[in-house]
Amino acid sequence: MDDRALLDGIRMIVGEKETTDDCSVLAVGDRFLVMTTDMLHEMTDFPAGMTDHEIGWMAAAVTLSDIASMGAEPADLLMAVGLDRPERLAGITDGAADCCRSVGARLAGGDIDRHTELTIVSTAIGFVAGDRILRRSGARPGDLVCVTGLPGAAEAGLKGDPRFWKNLITPIPRVREGIAFAEGGATAMMDLSDGIVLSLYDLSRASGVGFSLDPALFPRIPGMPDPEATDLFLYGGGDFELIATIPEDRFPIPGVDATVIGVVTTEMAILSGGHPVPPRGYAHRWE
Template identity: 50%
Template sequence: MDDRELVKMIGGIIGTDTVEDDCAKIPFGDDYIILSTDMLHETTDFPTGMTDWQIGWMSAAVTISDIASDGAVPLGLLLAAGLDRPERLKGIMQGAKACCDEYGASLIGGDVDAHSELTIVTTGIGRVEKENYTGRKGALPGDLVCIVGDPGYAQAALDGDARYRDYLLIPKPFVYEGRELSKAGVSSMMDVSDGLALSLYDLADLNGVGFEIDSGKLPKTLPQDYVLYGGGDFGLLFTCEESILRSLEVGATVIGRVISDAGVFVDGKTVERRGYVHKWD
């Protein structure tokens, strides 16, 4: 069993529409309040050698990236830390605050307790105009499939390529780009922190469509396996009409098209459904 199977079970209890996105949304006048929460553990989420400052930054960035994928502005962040050693808290909070400051959010509180393994939970609050909200649902056959960011860099760093170390340890959410994409009217959007291939499958399943990806349009700086299956990146995957792409002023790369047939394909061949997931035996 993996985390996606558990999410389906949760959807059966609280409603499938509530688990279609990484974020929840609450109507508030002409806006939506966007809420997202993430839990990170030292042994599974923080690479060996990370400083406490980097851990704090990453913990904030994970949640801010989810908020950005809805086209929202991050407003505030709560951080709860289960500490194996209390002296680690200062560096963690300094790193989280630096990330919040970078993206215009406030670190506004949280909780602290003792824990056998360092565990951090971040809960983010954002805001987006209702007309600019962009979730995962909305992709249509004929739309372009595009990415913002550099899929595979974080995995390459995790495997020892020092050239990409900052992509892994100090990830940069695409807040500005998410806002611009949502205002332009892209049809669907999500971040790719679990890997490009798995994100494509998530988006395809939700929309009842498929994706045909052109290998010639994927980034060439890394082997294709890194680009498709590497986790830990904070890029944005989105779909849109071709006319919308021409009006964008963000660094997006077209990698394929939405098709009516179910599945994810690269050059006509089925892509493995794999990426970063939590599993239970």
């Protein structure tokens, strides 16, 4: 069983709407307050060789990425740190604070306790105008599908390509791009932490649409031969880029470096080059 299957088992408790987007949403006047939380463990989530500063940055970035995916502006981040060694706290806190400052957010506190394995829970809030929020449920047939950055780069770094080590350990939350997508007329969006294909399955479920991708359009890892490069692009996790749908007449978005990789379709199928692709990517699994 993976985390998506596990989530399906509790949707009836929490609610379908509450378990669909990257963030929970609360109306506050003419704005929405968006909230999200993530848990990271050293053995599972922090590759060997990372400094404590890099660990703090990553822990903040993965959560701020969810705020970005809603088209929102981040405000505060709280961090609960289960420490295996107390001397690590200063470096982790400094890294998280640097990441927050890079996107105009504030590291606003948290909690500390003792753990046998370093464990960090980061919780972020942000705000977005009521007519600018981007959910997973707005994609429409005929929209373009586009991505930021170079999906697959983080996993290439994990596999040992030194060119992309920083993509893996210090991801950049795409807050500026998320806001620009929202202001530019995008219809749906989420982040790419679990890979393109799994993200498209999530968008398909939320929007009731399908997707047809054109491999000729994929930005691939330079110097990597196919089919490895295409597989990494489609299924690699850990990039924290954005995938968005947008009407053709609204693309490109000014100031956003994004690549069109396909179109939204009526039939609820995920195709690449006309062939179905399996729901594969990064997922937590229980045997």
